[in-house]
Amino acid sequence: MRILVVEDDPILSDGLRAGLSLSGATIDCVATCADADAALAASRFSAVVLDLMLPDGSGLEVLQSLRGRGDRTPVVLLTARDAVADRIAGLDGGADDYLGKPFDLDELSARIRAVVRRASGRAAAGLEHGGIRLDPGSLSVTVDGVPVTVSRRELMVLAALMERPNVLRSKSELEDRLYGWQDEVESNAVEVHIHNLRAKIGKHAIETVRGLGYRMRAPA
Amino acid sequence: MRSLRVRLFAILLLATGLIWLSAMAWIYLGSKHEVEQVLDNRLQEAARMVGSLVGTVGGRNPDGTQPTIPAPTAYERQLSCQIWSLDGRMVARSSGAPEQRLTDAPAGFSEREVDGEAWRVFTVEDSEKGIRVMVGDRLGRRQRLVTDLIMGLLTPALLVVPLLGMLIWASLGRGLSPLRRMARNLADRDADDMSAIDARQAPAEVRPLAEALNGLFLKVEAARRHEREVTAFAAHELRTPLAGLKTQAQVAMAAADPDVAKAALRQILAAVDRTTHLVRQLLDAARLDAAGEISPVTDVDVGVLIAEIVEGMRAPPGIRTVIDPGLRGFTMRADPESLRLAVRNLHENAVQHMRTGTVEWRARPGGRGIVVCDEGPGIPEEELSHVTKRFFRGRHKSATGSGLGLAITEMAAKRSGITLRLRNRTDRPGLQAEILWG
Numbered sequence: 063m064r065i066l067v068v069e070d071d072p073i074l075s076d077g078l079r080a081g082l083s084l085s086g087a088t089i090d091c092v093a094t095c096a097d098a099d100a101a102l103a104a105s106r107f108s109a110v111v112l113d114l115m116l117p118d119g120s121g122l123e124v125l126q127s128l129r130g131r132g133d134r135t136p137v138v139l140l141t142a143r144d145a146v147a148d149r150i151a152g153l154d155g156g157a158d159d160y161l162g163k164p165f166d167l168d169e170l171s172a173r174i175r176a177v178v179r180r181a182s183g184r185a186a187a188g189l190e191h192g193g194i195r196l197d198p199g200s201l202s203v204t205v206d207g208v209p210v211t212v213s214r215r216e217l218m219v220l221a222a223l224m225e226r227p228n229v230l231r232s233k234s235e236l237e238d239r240l241y242g243w244q245d246e247v248e249s250n251a252v253e254v255h256i257h258n259l260r261a262k263i264g265k266h267a268i269e270t271v272r273g274l275g276y277r278m279r280a281p282a
Numbered sequence: 283m284r285s286l287r288v289r290l291f292a293i294l295l296l297a298t299g300l301i302w303l304s305a306m307a308w309i310y311l312g313s314k315h316e317v318e319q320v321l322d323n324r325l326q327e328a329a330r331m332v333g334s335l336v337g338t339v340g341g342r343n344p345d346g347t348q349p350t351i352p353a354p355t356a357y358e359r360q361l362s363c364q365i366w367s368l369d370g371r372m373v374a375r376s377s378g379a380p381e382q383r384l385t386d387a388p389a390g391f392s393e394r395e396v397d398g399e400a401w402r403v404f405t406v407e408d409s410e411k412g413i414r415v416m417v418g419d420r421l422g423r424r425q426r427l428v429t430d431l432i433m434g435l436l437t438p439a440l441l442v443v444p445l446l447g448m449l450i451w452a453s454l455g456r457g458l459s460p461l462r463r464m465a466r467n468l469a470d471r472d473a474d475d476m477s478a479i480d481a482r483q484a485p486a487e488v489r490p491l492a493e494a495l496n497g498l499f500l501k502v503e504a505a506r507r508h509e510r511e512v513t514a515f516a517a518h519e520l521r522t523p524l525a526g527l528k529t530q531a532q533v534a535m536a537a538a539d540p541d542v543a544k545a546a547l548r549q550i551l552a553a554v555d556r557t558t559h560l561v562r563q564l565l566d567a568a569r570l571d572a573a574g575e576i577s578p579v580t581d582v583d584v585g586v587l588i589a590e591i592v593e594g595m596r597a598p599p600g601i602r603t604v605i606d607p608g609l610r611g612f613t614m615r616a617d618p619e620s621l622r623l624a625v626r627n628l629h630e631n632a633v634q635h636m637r638t639g640t641v642e643w644r645a646r647p648g649g650r651g652i653v654v655c656d657e658g659p660g661i662p663e664e665e666l667s668h669v670t671k672r673f674f675r676g677r678h679k680s681a682t683g684s685g686l687g688l689a690i691t692e693m694a695a696k697r698s699g700i701t702l703r704l705r706n707r708t709d710r711p712g713l714q715a716e717i718l719w720g
Contacts, residue, residue: 080533080542081529081533115518142518143514165529167536
């Protein structure tokens with residue numbers, strides 16, 4: 063899961079980067095409306111955490127232009143103003159959820175997972191495919207009921223594939239999910255993660271379509 | 283007089299009374315003149331008439347008595363007539379006429395006292411008949427005629443004045459009712475109802491008052507809005523660092539990697555420092571807001587003050603502070619507390635916007651002010667006029683700034699009668715802030 067955090071306070075921004083990374087997401091941080099617009103135009107994110115009061119404008123403007131482009135990336139608003147009118151304006155402006163400062167980090171993670179899940183059209187929190195279960199809340203994977211230990215990056219690759227099991231995911235799409243802008247992308251990282259995953263969850267669980275990408279193999 | 287109604291009443295009544303009195307005086311004088319003329323004409327006519335009625339002076343009646351002229355009854359009461367022969371004998375007189383000769387004047391009008399009464403007499407001399415006819419009336423009677431006329435006018439007036447007074451009083455009450463209505467509307471208002479009074483419906487005289495009140499409402503509303511905004515901003519500025527603190531604390535607790543946990547703890551320390559600073563600034567701003575008046579002004583040694591503040595604040599390594607020796611012993615008249623706030627916030631502002639470089643404090647060339655220069659990014663020209671607004675944080679905002687420092691400086695300066703002037707340095711990037719006085 064790749065999340066864009068738009069927050070101008072450096073300490074909070076840093077806390078969100080560290081905190082949301084703990085729950086297995088890749089985080090990119092920007093501090094202004096202009097940077098947020100640029101980031102949202104350039105990359106695809108699973109979700110956006112958006113502060114309302116930014117130095118060069120209101121987060122609502124970012125939200126408006128995002129929705130104006132027809133982009134349905136889920137957005138969770140963060141704000142220090144908790145007047146009902148503000149909340150209504152935010153939700154009517156196209157936000158998916160709303161959290162007043164100060165908030166609980168775990169609650170924010172849960173809300174982000176919820177809006178991402180809703181956006182992908184799933185009702186259940188967990189992902190399941192042919193005996194493999196992935197719980198994004200506890201970051202745990204079980205195969206036929208047996209827990210399997212996977213690394214954070216492996217989990218992200220698996221989650222990306224399991225979200226839409228029949229859809230092909232290209233290598234660059236997966237890299238996008240795995241790495242923020244600051245991360246150094248190793249050229250064969252995705253292949254390594256897939257290889258490791260196959261060793262852990264089953265040799266034939268993931269199918270390679272040469273030159274196109276990867277997808278979950280349909281259960282027999 | 284406090285009451286507008288009583289005041290108007292008194293003015294109106296006095297004016298009416300004065301006009302009435304002058305009218306009376308005019309009527310009195312005019313009618314007196316008129317009456318005198320009419321009566322004089324009557325005397326003349328009567329004298330000539332009597333003269334024409336009398337025959338040649340034959341002397342006496344056959345019985346030797348003086349003949350009595352049959353005077354017309356209409357004149358009986360008021361006019362008296364005497365007929366004298368030219369040689370000074372009384373030939374005849376009307377009944378009721380005094381025995382004494384009415385006048386010594388040979389002809390025409392004359393006035394004289396007879397039997398203690400003033401008379402006006404007209405004399406006609408008829409040398410053919412050898413008589414002098416004198417017709418006179420008493421001046422007292424004439425006077426009474428005029429007085430009666432005036433009294434006839436004055437009596438109804440005296441009756442009318444109280445009636446007029448009542449009418450004026452009632453009309454004033456009615457005329458002032460728009461004022462009362464406005465007062466009632468204002469009294470019935472809710473405390474937070476700042477809607478404008480409909481000035482178009484108010485009478486022209488009250489309209490300036492209504493408009494002034496509407497202006498006041500606008501100002502109060504603006505002040506309230508400003509207060510609400512400041513509170514909202516303060517909430518934002520406080521809640522954001524608190525959110526940072528909480529998030530970092532949760533990261534520190536949840537992180538398995540000791541490096542991540544340690545980094546989070548360091549951030550918590552920074553956040554606590556920042557929040558402490560912010561709270562102090564909010565309190566400073568609130569104190570400056572509350573204390574409107576300038577406290578007693580004393581001579582402050584600016585050099586010592588700056589040195590104290592610079593020493594009390596540990597600047598990050600890489601930032602050097604230079605205090606011009608010329609500032610030593612430099613004094614100015616100011617409120618020490620306000621000046622301290624202004625200098626401290628300026629210094630903090632300079633330090634916050636620099637990674638490395640020099641903050642320089644010096645006296646202004648020619649005295650009457652001090653200057654602080656930093657080597658930070660400066661302030662974009664279009665933001666220069668906004669940076670002293672509370673919670674304004676521009677594009678070059680520092681990570682730890684609250685948007686209050688320059689606002690506090692400006693407030694403190696204003697309170698101490700000092701001017702704050704901000705401009706970008708021309709020799710290199712950086713801000714130059716001047717505190718000017720005098």
